[in-house]
Amino acid sequence: MLAEVRTLQDIPGIGDKMSKRFVEHFGSEVQALDAILAGDIASISEVEGIGQRYAISLIQDVASRVEGVTVADFLRTREAMDVYEKLLDLVREFAHARYSREKLHVFFPYPSSKEQKIMQVRESVSYYMHTASLLEGDDNVADLLSTVSQLNFRYQCPKIRDRVIITSEQECYESARKRFSGLVDVHFARSLSELIDISRGFSQVIAVGDKFLAFDFPEDVEPEFVSDLDDLDDYKIIPEKEIFLFSRNLRSLESSVNLVRLLRSKGVNFFEKMDDDSIEMLSSTLALIDEDGDIVHGMDAELDRISDAISSLNSVVAETVSSVNKELNSSLENSQMTLSGQDMLKVMNGSMELKEILGKKLHKNYSSIVKDAVERICNELHLEKKERLLVDSLFPEEIMHPIEADVESLNNLRQHLDKKAKKRKFNHKREVSRILSAYRELSREMVKSVLDFDVGFAIGLFSRAYGLSMPTIIDGAGIGFKGGRNLFLLSRHGGVIPVDYSIGSSSFGPENDDNRVVLLSGVNSGGKTSLLELLSQSIILAHMGFPVPAEKMEISLTESMYYFAKSKGTLDAGAFETTLTEFSVVADESAKFVLADELESITEPGASAKIMAGILEVLMENDSTMSIFVSHLSEQILENTNCNIRVDGIEASGLDSELNLVVDRTPRYNYVAKSTPELIVERLSKKTGGKEQEFYDKLRNKFQ
Numbered sequence: 077m078l079a080e081v082r083t084l085q086d087i088p089g090i091g092d093k094m095s096k097r098f099v100e101h102f103g104s105e106v107q108a109l110d111a112i113l114a115g116d117i118a119s120i121s122e123v124e125g126i127g128q129r130y131a132i133s134l135i136q137d138v139a140s141r142v143e144g145v146t147v148a149d150f151l152r153t154r155e156a157m158d159v160y161e162k163l164l165d166l167v168r169e170f171a172h173a174r175y176s177r178e179k180l181h182v183f184f185p186y187p188s189s190k191e192q193k194i195m196q197v198r199e200s201v202s203y204y205m206h207t208a209s210l211l212e213g214d215d216n217v218a219d220l221l222s223t224v225s226q227l228n229f230r231y232q233c234p235k236i237r238d239r240v241i242i243t244s245e246q247e248c249y250e251s252a253r254k255r256f257s258g259l260v261d262v263h264f265a266r267s268l269s270e271l272i273d274i275s276r277g278f279s280q281v282i283a284v285g286d287k288f289l290a291f292d293f294p295e296d297v298e299p300e301f302v303s304d305l306d307d308l309d310d311y312k313i314i315p316e317k318e319i320f321l322f323s324r325n326l327r328s329l330e331s332s333v334n335l336v337r338l339l340r341s342k343g344v345n346f347f348e349k350m351d352d353d354s355i356e357m358l359s360s361t362l363a364l365i366d367e368d369g370d371i372v373h374g375m376d377a378e379l380d381r382i383s384d385a386i387s388s389l390n391s392v393v394a395e396t397v398s399s400v401n402k403e404l405n406s407s408l409e410n411s412q413m414t415l416s417g418q419d420m421l422k423v424m425n426g427s428m429e430l431k432e433i434l435g436k437k438l439h440k441n442y443s444s445i446v447k448d449a450v451e452r453i454c455n456e457l458h459l460e461k462k463e464r465l466l467v468d469s470l471f472p473e474e475i476m477h478p479i480e481a482d483v484e485s486l487n488n489l490r491q492h493l494d495k496k497a498k499k500r501k502f503n504h505k506r507e508v509s510r511i512l513s514a515y516r517e518l519s520r521e522m523v524k525s526v527l528d529f530d531v532g533f534a535i536g537l538f539s540r541a542y543g544l545s546m547p548t549i550i551d552g553a554g555i556g557f558k559g560g561r562n563l564f565l566l567s568r569h570g571g572v573i574p575v576d577y578s579i580g581s582s583s584f585g586p587e588n589d590d591n592r593v594v595l596l597s598g599v600n601s602g603g604k605t606s607l608l609e610l611l612s613q614s615i616i617l618a619h620m621g622f623p624v625p626a627e628k629m630e631i632s633l634t635e636s637m638y639y640f641a642k643s644k645g646t647l648d649a650g651a652f653e654t655t656l657t658e659f660s661v662v663a664d665e666s667a668k669f670v671l672a673d674e675l676e677s678i679t680e681p682g683a684s685a686k687i688m689a690g691i692l693e694v695l696m697e698n699d700s701t702m703s704i705f706v707s708h709l710s711e712q713i714l715e716n717t718n719c720n721i722r723v724d725g726i727e728a729s730g731l732d733s734e735l736n737l738v739v740d741r742t743p744r745y746n747y748v749a750k751s752t753p754e755l756i757v758e759r760l761s762k763k764t765g766g767k768e769q770e771f772y773d774k775l776r777n778k779f780q
């Protein structure tokens with residue numbers, strides 16, 4: 077039944093409590109619904125109380141409401157469902173991002189009544205098959221896709237501790253507090269002195285209102301004056317807020333941008349909403365920030381100079397102090413001093429200290445050593461004129477031994493540089509933030525498109541890895557192929573022998589034979605189950621709009637598929653009844669595929685043959701039903717029916733040099749395959765000798 081999903085509560089299973097959790101997780105009901113309708117299983121499974129299984133079934137439920145069809149409409153038995161799930165697992169291995177790996181669950185087989193939907197998926201999958209061929213062998217695509225995950229724009233920017241908004245207007249104070257709550261301190265200053273006091277605790281001060289404009293401020297307080305906060309966008313005051321959203325998602329954004337570029341360079345038109353110039357602008361802006369939202373090194377020479385000076389300040393000063401002291405020591409060691417008689421008298425009568433005399437004598441030498449040290453620090457830190465003045469006060473004018481850098485002066489210098497760097501960064505951040513704020517929605521869409529590309533690309537890669545091809549949809553009732561390869565065997569063993577087969581109206585079958593109901597006989601381990609499984613894989617994939625595991629395939633679409641896999645051992649009476657009940661529904665008029673593997677095990681052989689003959693007769697009555705029954709009882713089944721049921725056979729042609737059975741995996745049409753016992757006996761005879769061999773030879777003669 078088709079139904080619109082407009083609110084979370086329109087979705088069965090989502091009540092009040094769950095709906096709240098969705099809104100909490102996604103930020104709003106609209107975003108939660110978007111995620112559900114987009115099949116974003118990865119995000120949904122992160123909602124509290126929702127696991128992956130539930131997220132998948134929720135998405136499938138919603139898809140069935142929206143599209144009016146469920147997975148179980150086509151896949152009518154547990155075994156059919158198992159094949160579908162195993163196929164999905166194979167495809168999912170090719171997805172690079174968690175989002176896409178999960179989203180692949182939105183693909184499922186549609187009944188023929190939804191042919192339009194199948195055709196839509198085919199068209200999109202064909203595009204991705206082509207794209208995968210264009211990008212074949214380019215590891216960069218995989219590397220980029222592996223580093224993309226959904227953008228999270230719900231990060232809360234941490235408080236900017238070194239910036240303050242100060243105002244003397246009550247209304248402005250209230251609104252700023254509301255607007256920037258938790259992001260920056262907002263203070264109310266009644267007077268200029270209060271403003272100065274508060275300002276000294278911050279390196280960036282935004283003074284709001286014209287009242288303070290007329291005042292003179294001390295040198296260490298340099299507020300930025302703003303008349304009216306309402307005139308300023310957030311990015312002007314807290315550029316970090318916008319930048320933070322991007323910096324936290326930097327890897328995904330950069331990878332997405334690079335992927336867009338790469339795809340375009342390979343001729344794949346991708347995310348045309350953003351032209352090359354916008355992509356380059358976004359890319360170059362992202363290149364300015366790091367993952368913490370800081371301005372990176374290398375984008376502004378002046379900022380780099382100041383930052384480098386800050387980071388090497390301590391070590392340069394310490395090294396200089398140590399070498400100055402060495403120099404001072406050696407100069408003292410090598411110097412001699414002659415004391416004049418006058419000076420001696422002054423020391424004797426106590427009007428002068430010896431140290432003072434020493435100072436005077438050494439002062440010239442000391443000053444030049446200190447001057448050199450200041451010069452050295454300034455040069456090594458590449459300081460500018462005003463900054464150099466602050467270094468001058470680093471060492472005392474009076475002789476000091478050993479020399480030490482003045483802690484307060486060092487702090488002043490550091491603070492000065494720090495303020496300067498922050499101011500510069502602030503201006504850069506404003507520009508970065510201004511640009512990025514225009515990209516917020518586009519970036520989200522771009523990353524989403526990249527992730528959705530990964531979904532389709534995974535199908536394309538899956539198709540190429542297994543050599544799949546798009547089947548031709550035919551009218552009538554039939555399925556036929558050349559070079560079919562069972563995907564499960566292929567993924568397990570890496571290689572299989574391709575088989576050809578056909579039933580119904582496919583052009584690959586025998587001439588003038590459009591039998592739709594067929595018995596498949598043959599040797600043990602000949603490949604009957606594998607062929608049936610290959611058919612089930614192909615039918616499911618074709619109805620999903622996916623390519624199939626065959627060189628060429630023709631298939632008609634049906635409403636449903638029944639797959640009855642081989643049961644283990646003979647079933648009890650209850651299970652027999654259940655199996656018959658399951659079969660009772662295949663009798664309806666709709667087009668369907670019915671695949672059954674050794675149904676004979678449901679009860680004792682004689683009765684099974686009769687029951688199977690009966691079921692096949694019912695299936696024959698429906699012109700649009702196709703059915704293949706694998707059975708070792710084909711002759712007994714034929715004995716129990718007058719219907720023209722074709723029997724095909726997979727046969728062993730002999731033994732190879734290592735005494736393994738040589739099997740032709742492609743069934744022969746209209747052929748009851750010879751069984752293997754005689755070959756097994758022959759193998760045993762060839763492998764043994766003496767009395768044992770005589771025994772096997774006797775048995776062999778029975779087959780002659």
Ligand SMILES: Nc1ncnc2c1ncn2[C@@H]1O[C@H](COP(=O)(O)OP(=O)(O)OP(=O)(O)O)[C@@H](O)[C@H]1O
Pocket residue numbers: 565571572573574575598599600601602603604605606607741
């Ligand atoms: N096309 C193939 N290419 C290579 N190996 C195959 C192929 N088909 C089947 N095999 C191999 O043969 C094994 C047996 O195949 P399968 O179970 O399909 O035979 P079967 O005819 O159903 O046997 P049984 O009658 O005993 O149930 C498979 O596990 C696989 O290893």
